[in-house]
Amino acid sequence: MAQVPQTFFDALAVRTWCGLALDALGRAREEIDAINVYPVADGDTGTNLYLTVESAAAAVEAVFDGHAAGGAGGPGPTLADAVRAMAHGALIGARGNSGTILAQLLRGMAQVLAGDEALAHADGQGLRRALCRAADSARLAVAHPVEGTVLTVAAAAADAAATTEGDCGAVARAALDAARAALAETPDRLPVLRRAGVVDAGGRGLVAVLAALVGTFTGETPRDPRARAAAREDAVACADGAVVPESGGPAFEVIYLLEADDAAVARLRERLDALGDSLVVVGGDGLWNVHVHVDDAGAAVEAGVEAGRPYRIRITHFGAGDVRTTGAERTRGERAQRAVVAVVPGEGLAGLYAEAGATTVLARPGEPPASGELVQAVRRAHAREVVLLPNDAELRHTAAAAAEQARAENIRVALIPTRSAVQGIAALAVHEPERRFDEDVVSMTSAAGATRYAEVTVAERQSWTMAGICQAGDVLGLIDGDVAVIGQDVTAVAGAVLDRMLAAGGELVTLVLGDDAPDSVAARLRSRVREGYLAVDTVVYHGGRQGAVLLIGVE
Structure with a gap:
């Protein structure tokens, strides 16, 4: 153009x-x-x-x-x-x-x-x-x-x-x-x-x-x-193979964003310089991007923890996949038959998904991943067939673009339009790599579709909603993306949301707690479900810094 x-x-x-x-x-x-x-x-x-x-x-x-x-x-x-x-x-x-x-x-x-x-x-x-x-x-x-x-x-x-x-x-x-x-x-x-x-x-x-x-x-x-x-x-x-990689050198590349002050970063530079090479620390005003090649990846991350708050941590073994985001490390020559790639809103869910074998892309609040990042995750999964879970309604078009690009690279990709991480959990729970690809995708899509999702969050500004006018600081309960409850207390709003969702029936409630969730909210909601809804189980996960105070799923 x-x-x-x-x-x-x-x-x-x-x-x-x-x-x-x-x-x-x-x-x-x-x-x-x-x-x-x-x-x-x-x-x-x-x-x-x-x-x-x-x-x-x-x-x-x-x-x-x-x-x-x-x-x-x-x-x-x-x-x-x-x-x-x-x-x-x-x-x-x-x-x-x-x-x-x-x-x-x-x-x-x-x-x-x-x-x-x-x-x-x-x-x-x-x-x-x-x-x-x-x-x-x-x-x-x-x-x-x-x-x-x-x-x-x-x-x-x-x-x-x-x-x-x-x-x-x-x-x-x-x-x-x-x-x-x-x-x-x-x-x-x-x-x-x-x-x-x-x-x-x-x-x-x-x-x-x-x-x-x-x-x-x-x-x-x-x-x-x-x-x-x-x-x-x-x-x-x-x-044609004319380039021969240099022998030796550190085994891992470690990259993370870091919230820290200047004095702490100065000390971090000295420590990381002693640990490895290719050290580059850029940024300022409290936010930094840290890059280093080391043999001891854990020590590089620990140095970041001592300096401030590291996040978006990526650890890559040279010649292998991203060991932070894959459930099992795999060399380039071992191409798997099928993999799951999922976008997740917090570090806690990233660990949960990775334990289930998924390759994850971490979405920070207000910083959704771009299509190129999703394509790179599909490549890291190193599989012939990939199931892609965007876990956010706003990411559907981004994920679709990534899927098309991956298909152009001869990777078979199925996009399941999950709109929340709790729908992704439901889909991942029924994932069976040994099934035919189409059958697996149908089963995962069905499980995601049968899961209603909600979130409890705090309003940032005054606005009109389906439930009326909210003010900055109000606690909002959203069901399937629409504001259904406005209140002042996280536990009360979450309880009202749960009651509305379970009124239509359900067998399993999934709660994903953010860092800002009250300490007692999980126990109180568990008790509410146990006392008011027979034969409904509750599972609780810690999502970390995920934007929403609480994510809720009802299957």
Whole structure:
């Protein structure tokens, strides 16, 4: 689709850049994956960069959607709004070494471009400063910077931008040209690249992102036939087995988001640096993305716990699947017949689903997973047949898009439209991998459909509901997605919701407690069911930080 060139760097330009960068990385993902040999030849740099930018783009779109939904009128989001959203989205969605560094590059740009709240747009001088800050902050985020990597490419782009006069288009083009030249020289700077006969994969991804920046300001898609031809040759060489992974090195990649203050993060850097290598810690203002390669994954996570509150923890064994999210670790060569991939709202349910053998994707409150994240989870499941449980009505279209992409990769995927994690639990309970695929899917779909779902949550603002007007702080009981009860006490509202659900009958009540649930609520609800409804069993799970105070399922 043709793009309208942006004269200045404003909120619309940020939106356009994110979209173009996502398209560019989508086209180049497999090519970049194929040339990924440093720091680990795990073939996922292109995918990690794509998922990082996808998260950034989604955050920017959310800012525009929020402005439109609020009926604010006017010119739309400010430049500061857009670049902060871009940086935050990249931070929380950053994957792998390359994605984490890219997130810091975008954060560095945002620090400059959002520095003046009243600034409607940035000109060429502002873009020069932003690119220079980006390169500097990314280098500082890496414990031991290595030349011949994306850091070298970023530095070359910044140096060229710093000496270029003109508008944003001229500055961006100078940065891109310098980045391409630096990328071509990366094999001369890093022996592992020279031995493999490839350029740096992270640097190649950054060139794609900078080309999208040029396209934002010129309306053109810059092409470098020599670079594209070289990249194709590199990819072919990798596919033919020319790349031999380096021996040795840590066994695990550990990534997590961390809520912690600056002093605690400084101590964390020292501890993780002693544990392993490829350490990158990016972020600020209390939220950080931590990436490290270690042999002792548990020690890396424990270090995060001591520093603050880690979450979205991902532990990947190089050459194996994601050991945090799969029920059983499986090497790439052992392709299973069938697997279940499920989106879950809290760490407690992630553990429950994983124990049942499912691959899970953790959905933080207000941060739903993107389709690319679901596709990656399907790939991690490493099975010929996959049952996908979105467990959220809002994720149905996202899950459908992920299923279509996975099918294009010759994976048989069945999407069961579960609208709550309790429906997913019911489906997983009847899952039998030994049955024919269609029979298994029908059985799981039937079990999910026979489970009514509810949640108890706290209203964030005044609004109209099916049960009347609620005020901020009111306790809401939602049944099948609609507000049915408004009250002041969690246990009272939950009891009223249960009574309404069990009035239509039921055999099993499932309660999933969030971190904010009162200590006594489970016991009191169990007692209510036992005394008022004969032959109805109750099971209780702890969901952790799941958004809702309480999830309820009735089968």
